Amino acid sequence: MNQQSLSAFIWSVADLLRGDYKQSDYGRVILPFTVLRRLDCVLEATKPAVLAEYQAKQAMGIVPDPFVERVAGQSFFNVSPLDMKTLIxxxxxxxxxxxxxLNAFSPAVRDIFERFEFHAQIERLAKAGLLYQVTERFAQVDLHPDRVSNHQMGLVFEELIRKFAELSNETAGEHFTPREVIRLMVNLIFIEDDDVLSRPSVVRTIYDPTAGTGGMLSIAEEYLAEHNPKARLSMYGQELNPESFAICKADMLIKGQDVSNIAFGNTLSEDGHPATRFDYMLSNPPFGVEWKKVEKEVRRERETLGYTGRFGPGLPRVSDGSMLFLLHLISKMRPAAEGGSRFGIVLNGSPLFTGGAESGESEIRRYVLENDLLEAIVGLPTDMFYNTGISTYVWVVSNRKPAHRKGRVQLIDASGMWQKMRKSLGSKRKELSDDHIDRITRLFGQCVEADEDGKPVSRIFRNSDFGYRTITVERPLMEDGKPVVGQKGKAKGKIQPDPKLRDTENVPLDQDVEEYFRREVLPHVPDAWIDHDKTKIGYEIPFNRHFYVFQPPRPLEAIDADLKQVVGRIQAMLGEIAG
Structure with a gap:
């Protein structure tokens, strides 16, 4: 059964629920039942052996759990003689x-169904006389991993969540990231480490602070398994949405991961892995979502811990918390002396340029660039995500840059690399093909400037190229045609500035301020001066400006000819009306 058929089959359960459930509540039943059937199928083959082992160890007075788990061949088990087929x-x-x-499952699985609040749905279904019919419907579908791979199962969950989110007017994109975008991000964080990752029995850790259903972690594991079947990737994550958390935890269980590594809660206010550092990280935090609910905790951490905490460099405006996740990931990097880290994070355009010099956003950019942490930014096409059509960017950040990247930042414009989807999914109308992913990965791996079809697609800059000084230009306050001179204190004897004429100029960091002032300001306002006490340093990354290609306007003769044609047509139409 392919993924589309499987999703359609599971979706057909909605027909049973119609009338007794609102559409927006379908997911409360279908998602936990899908997880239950998946776990049921995974344990099916070892069921007789598990029951025998459980009874034997109980008879001996030995705690059976570790023995039963080993016989089950999984990191979870069920010791009930029942399964979904016998239930019906x-x-x-x-x-x-x-x-x-349900109560016969191991504790980690029981926690999954508690997150789903599954018991409430069982009661509701039983009251409506639907419990048997729904259970019977799910017992008919085979979700054994031999029939439905982990990858397929992940896609099924994502499609179901998207459908339920649309029905309840929620934001589907908050739950997961398009798979091809994740594949690109995984390529970018692993490509420079291919030699290390190909070593026998290598063990690495990966972390996603906005884990959703675990898609990013799963694709990272698939990548490593393809390149080195003997490698081991330990997965860590945190997720705020209870249903997404439950699905992620179930997926990790089936993959044999330690599910205690998947924490529940708000990453910004309650770090689920406070003392842990990771080799690799991936994240797609919510775009443009305010962090007012956790503002108190975030500000307290910054005030009490400063740079020893997560938010020392600065805080962005409350209307968009995505840069807080950037800082959170930086705090999770292994020290360079211990091997360092690399991560990829999806951000919208705002973190590139929002905020003037010494604003929270600018100070975060300053910290990232002055500490030489930014390897590259990849500009993606619009209409790539399910919940928004805006421009998005993948930042690749590392504290173990290879020698040829030190002191440099690569910008890659992949906005033109896309193919149209056969069918739109929400706001998602475009996708990256395998060829597009390969091209972007190759551009990143080569780390050189490049053009395609006469347009720049890769450019290399020094870190300092994104810095500037904001200087304050003052002009004299005039009275009766003469400058006003201060009479008291520090102002005594000094020409006083006119606040109404005050202006600012941004001077690139690599330019001499006085020289810039003499060249760009004094020829226009000879009586001006710089108030050096007000000078601020800022950083911004004007991504699109660096890829702008001037298109000369059409010749005036051609425009004039077109206008004459249009005027002629209008006059002819007016003549017809008048006639």
């Missing part, structure tokens, strides 16, 4: 038997 053999006791079956 007793319609009269479906409710009690389903509870019994």
């Amino acid at each position: 053999g007793d319609p009269d006791h479906i409710r009690e038997n389903l509870y019994s079956y």
Whole structure:
């Protein structure tokens, strides 16, 4: 059964729920039942051996859990003689038997169904007389990993979540990232480490602070498995949405990962892995979402811990918390002396330029650039994400830059690399093909300036190229045609500035301020001076400006000829009306 057929089958359960459930509540039933059937199928083959082992160890007075887990061949188990197929053999006791079956799972699985608040749905279905029919429907579908791979299962969950989010007017894009975008990000964080990652039995850690259903972690694992089947990737994450967290945890269980590495809660206010550092990280934080709910905790951490905490460099405006996730990931990097880290994060255009000199955003950019942490920024096409059509950018950040990247930042314009989707999904109308992903990865790997079809697609800059000084230009306050001179204190004897004539200029960091002032300001306002006490340093990354290609206007003769044609047509039409 392919992914589309499987999703359609599971979606057909909605037909049973219609009338008793609002459309926006379908997911509360379908998602946990899908997870339950998946776990049920995974444990099916070892069921007899597990029950035998459980009974034997109980008879011996030994705690059976570790032995049962080993026999199950998974990091979870179920010691009930029931399964979903036997459950439907007793319609009269479906409710009690389903509870019994759920309670026989190992603790990590029980936690998954608590996050789903599954017991409330069982009661609701039982009251509506639907519990048996829904259970029977799911018992009919085979979700064994031999039939439905982990990759396919992940796609199924994402499609279902997207559909439910649309029905309830939620933002589907908050839950997951398009798979091809994740593949690109995984390529970018791994490509420079191919030699290391190909070593036998290498072990690395990867972390996603906005894990969703675990798509980023899963694709990273698939990449490593393809390149080195003997490599081991330990996955860590944190997720705020209970249903997404439950799905992510179930996926990690089936993959044999330590599910205690997946934390629940708000990453910004309650770091689920406070003392842990990672080799690799990936994140797609929500775009343009305010952080007012966690403002108190974030500001307290900055005030009490400063640079020893996560938010020392600065705080962005409350209307967009995405740069807080950037700082969070930087705080999770292994020290360079211990091997360092690399991560990829998806951000919208705002973090590139929002905020003037010494604003929170500018200070965060300053910290990243002056500490030589930014390797590259890749500009993606618009209409790539399910919940927004805006421009998005992948930042690649590392504290172990290779020698040829030190002191440099690569900008890659991939906005023209896309193909149209056969069918739009929400705001997503475009996708990256395998060829596009390869081209972008190759441009990053080569780390050289490049043009395609006469347009620049890769440019290299020094870190300092993005810095500037904001100077304050003053002009004298005049009275009766004469400058006003201060009479008291520090102002005594000094020409006083006119606040109404005050202006500012941004001077690139690599330019001499006085020389710039003599060249660009004094010829226009000879009586001006710089108030050096007000000079500020800022950083911005004007991405699009660096890829702008001037298109000369058409010749005036051609424009004039077109206008004459249009005027002629209008006059002819007016003549017809008058006639």
